[in-house]
Amino acid sequence: MSANNQRTLTRDVEATVIPAGDKINLPIGTKVDITHRLGGNFTVVCDYGMFRILGTDADALGEEKPEAVAKGDSANGETHEGPPGEDAIWDALKSVYDPEIPVNIVDLGLVYSMDIMSEENEHHVAVQMTLTAPGCGMGPAIAEDAKGRVESVPGVKSAQVDIVWDPPWTQDMISEEGKMELGLI
Numbered sequence: 001m002s003a004n005n006q007r008t009l010t011r012d013v014e015a016t017v018i019p020a021g022d023k024i025n026l027p028i029g030t031k032v033d034i035t036h037r038l039g040g041n042f043t044v045v046c047d048y049g050m051f052r053i054l055g056t057d058a059d060a061l062g063e064e065k066p067e068a069v070a071k072g073d074s075a076n077g078e079t080h081e082g083p084p085g086e087d088a089i090w091d092a093l094k095s096v097y098d099p100e101i102p103v104n105i106v107d108l109g110l111v112y113s114m115d116i117m118s119e120e121n122e123h124h125v126a127v128q129m130t131l132t133a134p135g136c137g138m139g140p141a142i143a144e145d146a147k148g149r150v151e152s153v154p155g156v157k158s159a160q161v162d163i164v165w166d167p168p169w170t171q172d173m174i175s176e177e178g179k180m181e182l183g184l185i
Contacts, residue, residue: 005034007044013060015051018043018099021137026051032061038097039104039145040066052099052141083116083123084155090114092149098132098142103181105129105146109173112164122157125150129161130169139163 009030014023026032026046036043040055042063055066093111094104105111113128127146131139143161150159171184179185 007032007034007061007063009060010062011060013053013057015044015053016099016138016141018050018052019137021139021141024048024051026053034061034063036097036099036102037066038099038102039095039149041097041099041145043099050100052138082155083118084125084153086114086116088153089116089125089150089156092153093127093146095149096142096146098136098138100138101132101182103174103178105142107175107178107181108132109175109178110169111146112167123155125153125156125159127159127161128164130164132169134165 009026009028009032011028013026015026016023026048030046030048032044032046032051034042034044035050042053042055042058042061044051044053044061053061058065090106093114094106096105097103098105098108098110101108110131111127111129113126115126117124117126127150129143129146131142143163147159147161150156150161174182174184176185
């Protein structure tokens with residue numbers, strides 16, 4: 001690990017255990033190595049294991065708030081007329097990552113559907129996605145991240161992200177871009 005990725009936490013921070021998905025508190029002074037900066041979040045390793053730290057807690061790592069997180073913060077205050085743009089929602093979903101895999105959930109083939117439903121000028125988004133493995137404890141954290149990113153899109157009133165298992169995910173579902181990123185082609 002390079003020295004520029006080593007950090008000492010400047011405050012207590014809530015982290016998600018990878019791959020279990022449990023939340024724990026990493027105490028101030030914990031030495032961590034940042035292994036990934038994906039979708040505005042951080043994957044870190046330390047003596048206690050591997051964890052995801054949200055981009056909103058970047059300051060605890062001595063990092064600037066990632067652009068993906070700052071964009072999401074500012075989008076909530078924007079006024080927007082009409083339904084949200086479908087491309088903007090897909091872009092938001094492409095900013096979500098499994099903390100162990102350096103490819104976004106769309107290019108991994110994990111997002112099965114995205115529907116915009118409009119009712120009295122309020123626009124709700126329903127997403128169905130899966131995981132690479134049924135036992136992945138990070139599923140709820142990834143789904144919550146996807147929900148938050150979709151809700152940050154101007155014009156979206158609310159989002160619901162459901163994890164489904166049919167059809168089962170296979171590597172064949174990974175996009176060409178994702179396969180290139182993973183070195184599969």
